[in-house]
Amino acid sequence: MEKSHLETEKIGKLMLKFAIPAIISMLVGSLYNIVDQIFIGQGVGILGNASTNVAFPISIICVALALLFGVGGASNFNLEAGAGDKEKAVHLAGNALFMLAFSGVVIGVVVLLFLDPILVLCGTTDKVMTYAADYTGITAFGIPFLILSTGSSHLIRADGSPGYSMACNLTGAIINTILDPLFIFGFDWGIKGAALATVIGQVISGLMVVFYFFKLADMRLHKGLFKPEAGIIRAIVGLGFASCINQVSMAFVQVIMNNTLRHYGAQSVYGPEIPLAVVGVVSKVNMIFISICVGISQGCQPIWGYNYGAKNYKRVEVTYKRAATICLAAGITFFILFQLMPRGIVSIFGNGTEEYFHFAERYFRIFMFFTFINAIQPMSSGFFTSIGKAFLGATVSLTRQVLFLVPLILIFPLFMGIDGVMYAGPIADLAAAIVVITFVTREIRRMRKEDGNPKAGTPLGNLN
Numbered sequence: 001m002e003k004s005h006l007e008t009e010k011i012g013k014l015m016l017k018f019a020i021p022a023i024i025s026m027l028v029g030s031l032y033n034i035v036d037q038i039f040i041g042q043g044v045g046i047l048g049n050a051s052t053n054v055a056f057p058i059s060i061i062c063v064a065l066a067l068l069f070g071v072g073g074a075s076n077f078n079l080e081a082g083a084g085d086k087e088k089a090v091h092l093a094g095n096a097l098f099m100l101a102f103s104g105v106v107i108g109v110v111v112l113l114f115l116d117p118i119l120v121l122c123g124t125t126d127k128v129m130t131y132a133a134d135y136t137g138i139t140a141f142g143i144p145f146l147i148l149s150t151g152s153s154h155l156i157r158a159d160g161s162p163g164y165s166m167a168c169n170l171t172g173a174i175i176n177t178i179l180d181p182l183f184i185f186g187f188d189w190g191i192k193g194a195a196l197a198t199v200i201g202q203v204i205s206g207l208m209v210v211f212y213f214f215k216l217a218d219m220r221l222h223k224g225l226f227k228p229e230a231g232i233i234r235a236i237v238g239l240g241f242a243s244c245i246n247q248v249s250m251a252f253v254q255v256i257m258n259n260t261l262r263h264y265g266a267q268s269v270y271g272p273e274i275p276l277a278v279v280g281v282v283s284k285v286n287m288i289f290i291s292i293c294v295g296i297s298q299g300c301q302p303i304w305g306y307n308y309g310a311k312n313y314k315r316v317e318v319t320y321k322r323a324a325t326i327c328l329a330a331g332i333t334f335f336i337l338f339q340l341m342p343r344g345i346v347s348i349f350g351n352g353t354e355e356y357f358h359f360a361e362r363y364f365r366i367f368m369f370f371t372f373i374n375a376i377q378p379m380s381s382g383f384f385t386s387i388g389k390a391f392l393g394a395t396v397s398l399t400r401q402v403l404f405l406v407p408l409i410l411i412f413p414l415f416m417g418i419d420g421v422m423y424a425g426p427i428a429d430l431a432a433a434i435v436v437i438t439f440v441t442r443e444i445r446r447m448r449k450e451d452g453n454p455k456a457g458t459p460l461g462n463l464n
Helices: 011-043 046-082 086-113 115-121 126-158 162-186 190-216 230-266 273-309 313-340 342-347 354-367 376-386 390-416 419-450
Strands: none
Touching: 011 046, 011 126, 011 162, 011 190, 011 273, 011 313, 046 086, 046 115, 046 126, 046 190, 046 230, 046 273, 046 376, 086 115, 086 126, 086 230, 115 126, 126 162, 126 190, 126 273, 162 190, 230 273, 230 376, 230 390, 230 419, 273 313, 273 342, 273 354, 273 376, 313 342, 313 354, 313 376, 313 419, 342 354, 354 419, 376 390, 376 419, 390 419
């Protein structure tokens, strides 16, 4: 059987081919939220920023479903293709596409039917409710297209077209960026205009995905492949679960965080709206950093998955080292920015009171203190998923968000007030990094033993 370029091409060249489009795609996806946040902050103010933060858990859940079926489908596709079973690989892709479309419609309908209760659950206040309902009520119509385009980007990359995957997301983001100021300021539609611009961009991206699979894809899809089969869907969910649960845990933490900020903010000099607005801004800015790390992981997924399936463990190991090095460099860069320029970063998202900027500066510097090691967790979760270790991927995904951060967010404020939320972040980050590095080191030792080379140092410092 002829070897794939994933087995023979230089790793550095493969990473450039797959990771750069994946990073750009992730960054572009982040722009939907960030651009809205900037223009809403400038045009509506603190209450507008707070409203997008309240709506943020819904967006995270949409991404969770997109990753469940998109990453799960792509990981299975590459593993089966690497093992030589092309027919099964294409069948997996067809079922993954069906589940992306189906889940998008279901979530959109649920949000529209239960809009107010969902927003209350997400931590809205009376002052923020009107803005949040306007924004979320409109963006709900774009949810099917958001899930389809985000999830399908992984399948398109697995099919060997990372450039087109990037183009789908980039086109939608550019449209959103152009329409945002036109609708918000030109037509004076305020937060409704931002929501409408987002939906239009998502629809265009979704239609580009549909065009690809029916006109451009190398994988030959036919109607029968879209019929859901329980065994295939279980396989997809099994490998997509780690990426999905990471997002679900983020949404869960965001809901806990919003309600904690609302409660303890009301007892502080800041009030409930300032912390909600600040955390919304910080979350969106941090998305840029996380998008880089997840993009690297997603770009390496075909390399990891195919070579692991082909038992080329050395290529898997070297790819991990290079990905980890890049992620650590990105983490150090963002750590410096968060420590030295918090006021300047927050100012991009609109003006506020001195209390607003004071809380923002402290939150950036304290909560985000261990940014320089945060990259390892999402990148390693993707690594384990790509090589078929779904349980380890899920465990790594849950360490920071659920195992460490949620309990600390609930306990620390009891003694420290709203400052407790800030100090919960770095402690959770450090603990999660220790757990992740332990798991990765063990897996690399196992692969080296399989290759007949039991010598193993730490995965971040002794890979050749």
